[in-house]
Amino acid sequence: SDWSSDLCSSDxxxxxxLDTQRKLADAELQGVDSVEAWNSVCPDAIRLSDAHxxxxxxxxxxxxxxxxxxxxxxxxGPLCSCCNLFALWWMRESMGEFMESGFLxxxxxxxxxxxxxxxxxxxxxxxxPLVDAWDHSDRLCSLQSASxxxxxxxxxxxxxxxxxxx
Numbered sequence: 001s002d003w004s005s006d007l008c009s010s011d012x013x014x015x016x017x018l019d020t021q022r023k024l025a026d027a028e029l030q031g032v033d034s035v036e037a038w039n040s041v042c043p044d045a046i047r048l049s050d051a052h053x054x055x056x057x058x059x060x061x062x063x064x065x066x067x068x069x070x071x072x073x074x075x076x077g078p079l080c081s082c083c084n085l086f087a088l089w090w091m092r093e094s095m096g097e098f099m100e101s102g103f104l105x106x107x108x109x110x111x112x113x114x115x116x117x118x119x120x121x122x123x124x125x126x127x128x129p130l131v132d133a134w135d136h137s138d139r140l141c142s143l144q145s146a147s148x149x150x151x152x153x154x155x156x157x158x159x160x161x162x163x164x165x166x
Contacts, residue, residue, distance in 0.1 A: 012094070013055050015101040016048040047097065053096075058087045075133055078126035085119040092116050 021039050053118035061083045068076035091098060092112055098104040104112065 003036060011103055012097055012101055013048065015103070016044065016051050017018040017099070019101075020044040020048055051094070051097065054090050058083075058090070074129065078129045081122040081126045082130070085116070085123050086120055088112065088116045097117075150157065 023044060024037055024041050028034060032040070057127050065076060065080045065083050068079060091104075095104065095109050097110065099106070099109065
């Protein structure tokens with residue numbers, strides 16, 4: 001698969017660093033007190049932090065999936081679909097940042113939305129193998145999904161079969 005989304009997230013984080021640095025320098029050149037200048041760029045620093053964290057998450061998810069592929073794990077395909085969806089979804093949610101930085105055009109944004117829709121189909125197809133990795137019956141999953149959202153997932157987490165999940 002094409003991991004251009006990982007490269008874009010790295011480029012976006014780098015662009016945000018330069019943009020935040022430029023705004024901080026401009027404020028200081030205008031004679032703004034350094035503390036006030038820093039306070040004025042705090043929202044930009046948060047955007048930068050978000051972009052960096054997403055880049056690290058996408059990169060680490062990709063590395064884990066690549067490791068599973070090397071081991072010829074049955075979960076590599078479904079998790080690859082999830083990884084692609086995660087990266088594309090984040091790019092779609094941050095589309096304004098990508099457009100402002102010049103990394104995406106309006107045509108590419110349209111293609112990105114289409115890619116998310118296509119990846120949702122792939123993940124939906126892989127839902128059964130992913131759930132089966134935890135060795136829960138369909139009846140149990142139905143009962144659990146009727147529980148309060150969030151609480152049902154917490155009950156699933158400690159139960160994966162050791163041979164299915166790395």
